[in-house]
């Protein structure tokens with residue numbers, strides 16, 4: 001058993017009064033001394049949502065000592081609001097600033113293995129002379145989090161909960177998931193994975209809500225939550241979801257890695273694409289059984305179209321390269337509004353909301369699971385939880401096959417080693433897109449291709465989202481969604 005497995009959560013902070021004591025050490029005084037370090041460190045994190053605008057200050061939302069900060073190894077849980085200049089898209093009203101979850105380790109000095117986790121050295125305040133760092137790189141803080149979930153600890157405003165039907169072992173060795181992502185995850189001994197959400201929003205979070213609902217329904221395509229971390233904040237003790245613990249799918253590979261691997265070998269991926277279509281349809285069918293569905297009539301469709309059009313306008317302001325294509329892209333949305341005006345209706349239900357190959361995990365036996373039900377992180381929570389046509393998720397996957405094909409720097413890919421014909425990367429994507437829809441239809445009885453107007457509108461909306469996402473997070477990738485924008489504007493994308 002490792003050093004920290006025997007260590008329980010800081011006892012002085014296991015109840016309300018203890019939390020107040022913690023706040024007197026770890027509260028505003030400490031935040032003031034952390035302020036200059038965080039201003040520099042936070043914007044460099046992949047999960048930081050406010051890229052491109054300086055951080056001008058912080059407000060403390062909650063501070064909880066999980067290990068005493070004056071001890072050899074301290075652990076501080078912080079929720080802080082980062083203040084930044086307001087974006088035009090955030091409207092004229094003052095914006096309170098995004099709230100982030102931080103786990104701050106406190107030590108005298110960092111051992112070399114923790115050097116990449118350094119946030120900085122405190123030169124004033126209650127912990128002057130000590131070093132603060134990203135605690136998720138460290139074993140003991142990770143163990144403290146699992147132990148708190150296992151024992152259903154309530155620590156200040158933090159509430160660690162679990163599903164008692166799942167056995168959570170004590171003492172598995174933790175390791176940080178290093179893949180670039182929107183949140184931060186820790187794997188425990190290949191049995192569980194804890195995802196800590198970084199940008200925290202109030203209200204029911206679909207990343208916990210939907211997997212819980214699917215687990216109730218017995219849907220095997222989504223790992224069932226085993227534990228979750230909440231913060232009860234404000235005078236009304238409103239719950240904020242901070243993290244979710246799930247069984248770890250050992251040896252699983254994500255659809256993105258697999259697709260790139262097969263592309264690099266010139267291998268066909270249509271059998272997997274078809275299996276992914278089947279898995280998506282299974283999840284959709286279960287969601288439609290367990291959560292409400294609604295019919296979208298002309299008014300609701302017009303609202304959806306207005307949302308798509310507005311997102312396009314805002315995106316074209318943020319990424320001027322879109323402006324040339326905006327009029328043609330708008331026709332995809334107008335065609336949908338025209339169908340609704342003629343009396344066509346659509347069924348809407350809860351969907352994944354940000355489905356792409358990276359959200360699909362294939363277990364060694366070949367079964368696919370879907371993960372990460374957070375939805376598009378930049379959208380307000382209420383919007384992410386609204387029932388949507390299933391074409392939203394289908395469009396996400398179709399875009400993803402296109403992404404994979406166009407991220408491999410190879411213009412021509414032979415599909416089979418024994419095949420003397422060659423196919424372009426675009427043909428690879430076309431084959432996968434068709435196979436995915438076939439698989440979807442096999443399970444659901446509805447082929448998404450039979451609704452091309454809706455699919456084109458959803459794919460256009462997704463590609464516009466991707467342009468903004470890439471411009472903000474990975475400018476080198478911008479050509480991938482921009483190429484799709486050109487094809488969608490010309491109505492050339494075959495399904």
Ligand SMILES: Nc1ncnc2c1ncn2[C@@H]1O[C@H](COP(=O)(O)OP(=O)(O)O)[C@@H](O)[C@H]1O
Nearest residue numbers: 181182183184185193223246247248249371372
């Ligand atoms: N249940 C799981 N089993 C195995 N690996 C997982 C599991 N859940 C997530 N992962 C891995 O962790 C990564 C990040 O998880 P994800 O929920 O997508 O977080 P983010 O919101 O940060 O993108 C995934 O890409 C996947 O590789």
Ligand SMILES: O=P(O)(O)O[C@H]1O[C@H](CO)[C@@H](O[C@H]2O[C@H](CO)[C@@H](O)[C@H](O)[C@H]2O)[C@H](O)[C@H]1O
Nearest residue numbers: 181182354356357358376377399400403466469
């Ligand atoms: O971090 P999340 O996985 O929640 O999603 C965000 O990041 C994704 C990239 O990691 C982004 O997906 C886009 O790039 C993928 C390849 O890396 C591609 O497969 C997707 O089709 C494409 O949308 C996703 O949009 C974003 O929300």
